[in-house]
Amino acid sequence: MHELFFHTLRTKAGFNDQDLEVIRTHLTPKKLRKKQYLLQEGDPCKYVTFVEKGLLRAYSIDEKGSEYIIQFALEGWLISDLYSFLTGEPATYTIDAVEDSELTLISRNAHEELLRALPKYETWIRMEITAAYLALQRRLTAVISLTLEERYEGFTSLYPDIVQRVPQWMIASYMGLTPETLSRVRKKITERK
């Protein structure tokens, strides 16, 4: 249980066995079947979730019912409605499982306790958020400055595993366009080669 999480903390954040035993008491395991919700818009987000196995997505829904995917999370990634988690406000995002998944949940109390007790935990969190910030910045730059073909090729080369594992309409949603348009973008790319 929590194997990948512990492995990550050990190798990427320099935790030792003693630290990990402290952390273990603060974690909650959870399994989710495909299409099950982890978080629904409007509920407070009580956990930061580490993906041990499987694939989740976070998305928002507008008045017309259209979905906009904000983030995917593969094995080893964190996912949350961070604003809701930190403030206690109702979540604006919905999170559900794209595949059957196994998760490690960190509650708000656990998070604060770990921040207080383990400086290495804060350092790890800081580095994770920094990486997430940089990834978002790249994504935003791509949206603003690249053509659709460039963006799709950038996405497939950066995240080939996501492309393999999610339906195409979800990638279209992630890119902010319709499934029809993405289909045509892909056609153009293959015709070009």
Next chain:
Amino acid sequence: MHELFFHTLRTKAGFNDQDLEVIRTHLTPKKLRKKQYLLQEGDPCKYVTFVEKGLLRAYSIDEKGSEYIIQFALEGWLISDLYSFLTGEPATYTIDAVEDSELTLISRNAHEELLRALPKYETWIRMEITAAYLALQRRLTAVISLTLEERYEGFTSLYPDIVQRVPQWMIASYMGLTPETLSRVRKKITERK
């Protein structure tokens, strides 16, 4: 010198006078005239910059010479090419002054030393990056899911001071559209009221 920076650290991050004296030795003040560069694409980004006074922008430039504004920074904000700062790679962004500005620079060495010496500094940095991440996430969600009119009105209500102090074409660049299109968006909004 560094007044706003110290004020911020005192009120938002719980620093005391003794901490601040430690920090003072690591800071560099700098003044920049309007249009002067703080960082040029290709150079390594050696500083995180805190804006004491004035207004900066960070932007990238594509092959055709078009500019895409990634970020504005008003008084009290931080700005940097964070990826370059952390890795030492050449910067992909250019940063310059939109107005005459006064800055407080934190070098890479200073940053690492402060992270090591002052836990409060790490906490402050973590919270700043978290806020920046959440702001980027909001911005990306807006780009993907809102109409141009909604996005422009969202921007003006969130950052009325930037709208006042920056030429309109820079806001168009920030939003990823042409000045002509933004002009027409504004026209539609005023006609509607």
Next chain:
DNA sequence: CGGAAATTTGAGAAACATCAAAGTAGGTGG
């Protein structure tokens, strides 16, 4: 195998970009 979900294709509409030109505002030197 059958049905539902996903992808592709097509045609027409809407949104946005481009190019060109006119109008406006701000700042600087005379």
Next chain:
DNA sequence: CCACCTACTTTGATGTTTCTCAAATTTCCG
């Protein structure tokens, strides 16, 4: 303080890109 120059904004005409709606095809799963 005015005149002028430059930078910025607006307007117009046209072209391209993307969306929408509809239908045909393919893929996946029970």
